[in-house]
Amino acid sequence: MSLGGQGRLPTWLKLAFTLWVLFWAPSVALRIGVQNYLWLCNLANFLLLVGLWAESRRLVSMQWLATALVGGLWALDAGVAWLSGWHPIGGTQYMFDAGIPLSVRLLSLYHLVLPLVAGFSVARLGYDHWALAWQTALTWAAILAAWAFTDPARNVNWVEGPFGTPQAWLPDGVYVLTLMLVWPLLLYLPVHLATLSLRRRQP
Template identity: 65%
Template sequence: MPGHARQLPLWLKLLFTVWILFWAPAYAVMLGAQNYFWLCNLASFLILIGLWMENRLLLSMQWLAVLLVGLFWALDVGVAWLAGFHPIGGTEYMFDPEHPPLARVLSLYHLVLPFVAGFAILRLGYESRALIWQTLLTWVVIPLTFLFTEAERNINWVQGPFGMQQDILPLPVYLALLMLVWPLVLYLPVHGLMRFFQQREKRR
């Protein structure tokens, strides 16, 4: 257990708990339980556990999972809102009038999770084993997503990148490539940045 000065504030734990108690059932009703297979949605539950346990490894794993995803999500939505096109893709649902309005509002959690996880890491410190464990978690979730979610929903982009279907590569090859690219593109840069800061602190 971390020392008193490093503990996370109770208000953060309670506020995030209230959020999950509202967000999770609302998403299940509007979008179905399959939506929880999204790695960013799974991160919400794992951050909640990590906050209450003050588990540095679990929170570090989710810091890797949400930072760049949140930034890319914000970039895609922001550019689409201002300029009318999606530079990355995958957030078209935010402008789809048939998508439940409340679900679109609740999806703004993509902007919040990096702040929550980042604050926790600032207080507790970054655990360097997070890269390995978050990669392993991703390698479990992606095949499960393929097996247990509807193909047309393309959750975690298991049917094609950027929310689109792909038919260039055989599906097993594409899934293997996805499992490789996801950690390399989304997790490794954040891990490298955190290790850089850790090494700089040690040299002081």
């Protein structure tokens, strides 16, 4: 299936993802709070839903960047921790916190699904090479909004420290600016380059 080809997305996928968001969004609002919508992985649910129905190459490409590597690292950390109790990366400790209701923790399993949905959509609609710029701008806005408007204890988008741990080695403003630079460079750029490379290899 060509990464540069055009094609419509199946209706069953759009409907299934719509049902998921209709279940997930109010569950998050009621159990965790709407502040959590500002997590970039949570925003991906909403933006991917719009992208599916609009068959927007740009939106699905942006969410492919947002979820491909993040979802893979999340799965690796949670999977290794489930088997051994050790978190090789960090950030999924909450999945094993008995103080958090199991129903809340299970909502995070979408991290395994979003890369598949976004990747399939990109394969059908093609990849927008401007997605990196747009997703970077969205990431900067989400990080700044989380820093300004969310409870620091929630550490949304890791604006208080990486891997869920508060940091103290940099002034807050400097740390946030560093986070804004590092996030797209480490998490989006490799996916962007790999996707472009794969597209060039397609017949």
